[in-house]
Amino acid sequence: MPLVNVKIMEGVFTPKQKQEMIRKLTDVMVSIEGENMRPVTLVILEEIKSGDWAVGGRSFTTADVKALAAGI
Amino acid sequence: MPLVNVKIMEGVFTPKQKQEMIRKLTDVMVSIEGENMRPVTLVILEEIKSGDWAVGGRSFTTADVKALAAGI
Amino acid sequence: MPLVNVKIMEGVFTPKQKQEMIRKLTDVMVSIEGENMRPVTLVILEEIKSGDWAVGGRSFTTADVKALAAGI
Amino acid sequence: MPLVNVKIMEGVFTPKQKQEMIRKLTDVMVSIEGENMRPVTLVILEEIKSGDWAVGGRSFTTADVKALAAGI
Amino acid sequence: MPLVNVKIMEGVFTPKQKQEMIRKLTDVMVSIEGENMRPVTLVILEEIKSGDWAVGGRSFTTADVKALAAGI
Amino acid sequence: MPLVNVKIMEGVFTPKQKQEMIRKLTDVMVSIEGENMRPVTLVILEEIKSGDWAVGGRSFTTADVKALAAGI
Numbered sequence: 077m078p079l080v081n082v083k084i085m086e087g088v089f090t091p092k093q094k095q096e097m098i099r100k101l102t103d104v105m106v107s108i109e110g111e112n113m114r115p116v117t118l119v120i121l122e123e124i125k126s127g128d129w130a131v132g133g134r135s136f137t138t139a140d141v142k143a144l145a146a147g148i
Numbered sequence: 149m150p151l152v153n154v155k156i157m158e159g160v161f162t163p164k165q166k167q168e169m170i171r172k173l174t175d176v177m178v179s180i181e182g183e184n185m186r187p188v189t190l191v192i193l194e195e196i197k198s199g200d201w202a203v204g205g206r207s208f209t210t211a212d213v214k215a216l217a218a219g220i
Numbered sequence: 221m222p223l224v225n226v227k228i229m230e231g232v233f234t235p236k237q238k239q240e241m242i243r244k245l246t247d248v249m250v251s252i253e254g255e256n257m258r259p260v261t262l263v264i265l266e267e268i269k270s271g272d273w274a275v276g277g278r279s280f281t282t283a284d285v286k287a288l289a290a291g292i
Numbered sequence: 293m294p295l296v297n298v299k300i301m302e303g304v305f306t307p308k309q310k311q312e313m314i315r316k317l318t319d320v321m322v323s324i325e326g327e328n329m330r331p332v333t334l335v336i337l338e339e340i341k342s343g344d345w346a347v348g349g350r351s352f353t354t355a356d357v358k359a360l361a362a363g364i
Numbered sequence: 365m366p367l368v369n370v371k372i373m374e375g376v377f378t379p380k381q382k383q384e385m386i387r388k389l390t391d392v393m394v395s396i397e398g399e400n401m402r403p404v405t406l407v408i409l410e411e412i413k414s415g416d417w418a419v420g421g422r423s424f425t426t427a428d429v430k431a432l433a434a435g436i
Numbered sequence: 437m438p439l440v441n442v443k444i445m446e447g448v449f450t451p452k453q454k455q456e457m458i459r460k461l462t463d464v465m466v467s468i469e470g471e472n473m474r475p476v477t478l479v480i481l482e483e484i485k486s487g488d489w490a491v492g493g494r495s496f497t498t499a500d501v502k503a504l505a506a507g508i
Contacts, residue, residue: 174349
């Protein structure tokens with residue numbers, strides 16, 4: 077029944093990473109709520125356009141997020 | 149005043165079906181809240197990318213949803 | 221698969237009206253997507269606190285919405 | 293800590309206007325909550341597809357919104 | 365047409381501050397999109413329960429946010 | 437930068453379980469995006485009122501979800 081909605085920056089995660097994300101987030105929810113809830117546990121990913129996500133008024137592009145993740 | 153936000157899988161509904169959806173969802177809301185509320189009744193459709201919607205940890209593509217709808 | 225999220229003003233609709241809303245919104249979605257999609261059609265209602273919804277910068281209370289609906 | 297999520301119609305605002313929007317919305321939040329909250333103040337913009345936003349059951353395209361803004 | 369949805373921590377802002385927030389956020393949007401768009405500019409505030417908002421895995425209570433805002 | 441928004445049924449999870457949820461969901465995201473992203477990884481929990489969540493047009497109460505989880 078839980079609905080996990082994840083907003084991520086577009087172009088940061090590969091399709092393979094997004095599948096890993098879906099699988100692991102579902103497993104976390106099921107580990108807490110119990111296996112019976114698996115069939116009603118939803119995960120929805122939504123990608124935000126490069127530049128359309130800001131922290132403290134500073135807009136981040138896809139490149140900015142990749143640099144941040146890489147510790148650059 | 150109500151805001152109806154509908155998340156659907158991309159590529160499953162035709163533009164014509166989306167217009168039908170908007171019209172009918174609005175009519176349902178108005179049938180309950182009264183005709184005076186029509187001008188402030190909003191419907192927003194958002195399409196989720198193929199593969200980015202999962203149920204029970206299983207990711208669905210546009211093709212998967214079409215097959216499900218067709219009863220295949 | 222569709223997810224219908226409806227934001228409404230708190231205290232405007234009775235529990236009975238909310239159940240009617242859920243049933244009718246689901247039926248509308250199923251009328252378009254097909255009966256096979258019924259089991260994966262979700263509706264979630266969320267109530268906004270009185271005063272926390274604004275149109276054109278004018279804040280609406282529950283009483284304001286009821287007056288609007290009544291055509292007062 | 294506040295999260296400001298803005299849904300806009302695609303193609304109505306230029307990238308420059310979106311940056312102005314991000315900066316000004318952040319400044320408004322900070323003017324109320326205090327400068328210490330700036331680093332945890334988020335703004336996320338999401339664009340709705342032309343035709344997928346309806347008011348009173350009437351669907352609006354990008355052109356419709358531009359005409360409305362221009363007072364046509 | 366824009367919809368500004370603001371998630372805030374419950375109990376951090378007074379009703380007066382929330383009204384100021386609504387008014388100023390609306391004015392920012394109108395300053396960019398034009399005065400004609402005021403009647404279709406929406407602001408919705410949603411309060412998150414104390415403890416249900418986390419950054420970096422650290423959960424924040426209402427008291428935590430107030431302390432952060434006060435620079436304690 | 438990712439924002440994980442989880443909608444759950446009110447009264448189903450204890451405060452302790454919600455803290456576990458926040459911690460584990462954050463860890464999953466960090467395991468995929470890298471440790472550098474931890475400080476900008478957000479989790480927000482939102483509780484839906486009993487009866488206001490429906491699947492296939494059938495409304496679920498808190499008791500219904502607990503029974504489902506317990507396999508009753």
